[in-house]
Amino acid sequence: MKILYISLIFLGTVFARKETLVLLDNSAIKETHSVFFKSLADQGHGLTFKIADDAGLVLSKYGDYLYDNLIIFAPGVEEFGGSIGVDTITKFVDDGGNILVAANHETTDTIRELATEFGFEIDEEGTSVIDHHSFDSNDKGHHTLIAVEPKNLIEAPMIVGSRHVHPLLYDGTGLVVDSENPLVLEVLTGDSTSYSYKPGTYVTETPLAIGRKTVLIAGLQARNNARVVFSGSLDFFSDKFFGSPVNPHGGKKYNSSGNKAVSDAISRWVFKEEGVLRVGKINHHKAGEQHPPSAYTISEDVVYSIEIEKLEGDKWVPFNANDVQLEFVRIDPFVRTSLVKGPGSSFVAHFKIPDIYGVFQFKMEYAKVGYTFLKNVTQVSVRPLQHTQYERFITAAYPYYFSAFSMMAGVLVFSFAFTHLKDTKSKSD
Incomplete structure (x- = not known):
């Protein structure tokens, strides 16, 4: 019996493990970023390390993907090996895969091309984010080692965690994002005094990124809920930056940076361990009844309920929110009302059907930063009053x-x- 119990635990652990492919420029990165990789392993990731130009690289076999997630810590790769390429990685995301990519000062055109596929633009090779006001005292003179205040993080605890106090160390290139793309997220930005340019040279043309538009870490959640994160700094995830003290120029000194806490939070989000929602049972019926009718009649009172759950660890628990809405739509919404938290994981709405008949939809859409997109549509018919239902004397x-x-x-x-x-x-x- 004991052997059976241990076997079941082992099988549960194996099946719960998330397979993650890690592509590196060289094997030394595995050692310089060991704390980050250990953290991923502790979260249940089965890490497979490969050199980015390995001739045997594959993401899928016989139509099935071998990995759930992809990490690319290879800013210097000229061309991916095996069957992996920019198109392959893009399709991986289109099919629901998640990727984490880190660049640096010497980012190649391959990584830059990959970034453009997701609405990001990485500055040209040899550039760095420079800040002559918010640099760390350990900087070597060009002010490229910057200390970023936690206030520059996106206001989304699901993505970056909460209650950060220690500044973040950053040494890398700058990014800009497509402001017209509603799916793109500016996870971490520079201060108003930062810009991206080649260190040690005179600024003779407008930099690609200036001030708050200098994005240091960018994210994207696709419409299929696949997640992508691009960092302009590979060192941001390094053991050196995790344990290094932060001494902002002219500011308070800290014994350690906030890089580890933020990188752990970002990795949990991008690999769908945080902010994952799902829709459960849905029910709608006339007030005072229990089952949905074949058709509703105009001006009837309706009760609509939907279950929404959130993933915590390996369990689904009731989701709590006060900003979930329901629309009753026939081309345009005729009713828009809030869903009130009910017992368990249910959300409930009571409303009166408008005095208009036709084919309507109960439409629930939930799109909050940090959470997976939810959309559920239920179609119903609304008929006019029958001749026996009209009031006789008005x-x-x-x-x-x-x-x-x-x-x-x-x-x-x-x-x-x-x-x-x-x-x-x-x-x-």
Whole structure:
């Protein structure tokens, strides 16, 4: 019995493990970033390390992907090996895979091309993010080792964690994002005094990134909920930056940076260990009933409920929120109302169907930064009143009723009078 119990635990661990392919420029990166990789292993990732130009690289076999996630810590790769390329990685994301990519000052065109596929643009080779006001005192003179305040992180605890105090160390190139792309996230940005340019040279043209538009770490959540994170600094995830003290120029000194806490939070988010939602049971019916009808009638009271759950560890738990909405749509929304948290994981809405018939949809869409997108559509028919359902006597129509009956009475009196007078005249003659 004990052996069986241990076997079940082992099988559960194996099946719960997430397979992650790690592509490196060289094997030394595995050692210089050992703390980050150990953290991933502790989270249940099965890490497979490969050199980025290895001729035997494959992402899938016989139509099935071998990995759930992809990490590319190879900013210097000229061309991916094996069957992997920019198109292959893009398709991997299109099919639901997640990727984490780190660049640096010497980022090649291959990584730069990959970034453009997801709405990011990495500055040209040899450039660095420079900040002459927010640099670390350990900087070597060009002010490329910058200390970034936690306030520059995106306001999304699901992505970067919460309650950060220690500044972040950053030494790398700058990114810009497509501001018209609603799926792109500016995870970490530079200060208003930062810019991306070649260190030690005069600025003779407008830098690619200036001020707050200098993005240090960018993210994207695709419409299929696949997640992508690009960092302009490979050192951001290094053991050196994790344990290094931070001494901002003219500011307070800290014994350690906040890099480890932020990188752990980002890795959990990009690999779908945080902010994952799903829709459960859905029900709708007339008020006072339990089951959905074949069709609704105009102006009826309706109750709609939907279950939403959140992934925590390896368990699904009820999701708590007060900003989930429901729309009752026929081309355009006729009703928009909030879903109120009910018992367990349910959200409930009560409303009256509008006095318009046709084919409608119960539409629930939830898109909050840091969480997976939710969309559920249920189609129903709304019919007009049957002839037996109309009200027989309407108060507003009383004047018309009176006029009709008065006309009838008048005709009756006229007919009686006309007939009576005619008979009287005939007798007199």
